[in-house]
Amino acid sequence: MFADFAVLPQSVFSPARPPTSVRYEQKRVAKPATTKCEADQAASDITTILGTDELTSVLVAVWETCANAPMCAAVSRRFKHASDQAKQLCKPLDVAPHRKQMKIAANDSMQPSAAADNATIESWGEDFENFVPRSGIFAPNMNDMQRILDVKGGGWLTNFAVDSYLSTFMPNVRAAMPGEPRVFLHSSTSVSLRTTGTLGFKAELPSGETDVDRTHELCAHAKSVLLGAQETYVNYNVDDKHWGLIRVHSQFKRCEIFDSTGHLKKKHGRELLNGYELLTGVDTSDWAVVVYESSASGMAQQKDGKSCGVFACITAAHLLHDAKLPDIQSKVVLWRRHIAVRIQTMPVVVVIRV
Secondary structure: OOEEEEOOOOOOOOOOOOOOEEEEOOOEEEOOOOOHHHHHHHHHHHHHHHOHHHHHHHHHHHHHHHHOHHHHHHHHHHHHHHHHHHHHHOHHHHHOOOOOOOOOOOEOOOOOOHHHHHHHHHOOOOOOOOOOOOOOOOOOOHHHHHHHOOHHHOOOOOHHHHHHHHOOOOOEHHHOOOOOOEEEEOOHHHHHHHHOOOOOOOOEOOOOOEOHHHHHHHHHHHHHHHHHOOEEEEEEEEOOOEEEEEEEEHHHOEEEEEOOOOOOOHHHHHHHHHHHHHHHOOOOOOOEEEEEOOHHHOOOOOOOOOOHHHHHHHHHHHHHOOEOOOOHHHHHHHHHHHHHHHHHHOOOOOOOOO
């Protein structure tokens, strides 16, 4: 139960403390300091028996365990409390890659093709008399195109316009084959989450009642697509007033929110994950929700009250191309023209239709 330790000179181990002899029993009792001569003699005797390397290891362990025992006991209590808190705060790091700023990307910022876009739009005529809306796309009418181009002051993009733009890059969940790496959820998902808590895969009969068989079919297909997708993009609407972009990165159990004004919060990401969980059966309780909303994170900042849909579209395009996000607001007119032309001319990514 008792042990006497002669603490050797500083040259033997690292702590810079004067040589002392310490006696331990149930309570620590300090003995008067030994002389340097006594300590040197003890060091010589023990070194002869154990060898220098082994002795050094033993003494370091003894020093750390015994000489600082009362301090360690006090610290350990605080450490346990701090450790529990740290585990909660660092939980996202266990399930997601290190949070990178948006400006750290592999490719340079994309640039709109101003000359080509202007030529295409001019061919539609000053009053859109030559404009022929595309079929088989979410935004088929002239009013949507006028909103995209901010004609007559109506520059707030509809959900159909944002969906149309995303559909030129990747298939909608409803039209995708299981195994597609990137898909997007149509914008009605936002409304459905607020009203029912689900992702909106529901079919109704002409009478207004739920078509149970068709709904089951839609949900089963959506589940298979979402489970096989590495990334799912959502143009998320807040209170019918603001569009933001959410990306669900299932591979890393991560939900990322990209918002040009800061209206979208972590609660919206959690709301989306709850709907995702209800549909797929995947436990998302430990998934990380990260918000990119400031210029410090590289998120472009919106300065007008009508271009949130434009920001959602262009942010998605840059994420898909792993490109640095530019100052969208400074070229918002050119980006609007880019969106309009891409919707009208680029093929829609459709795999199947359910």
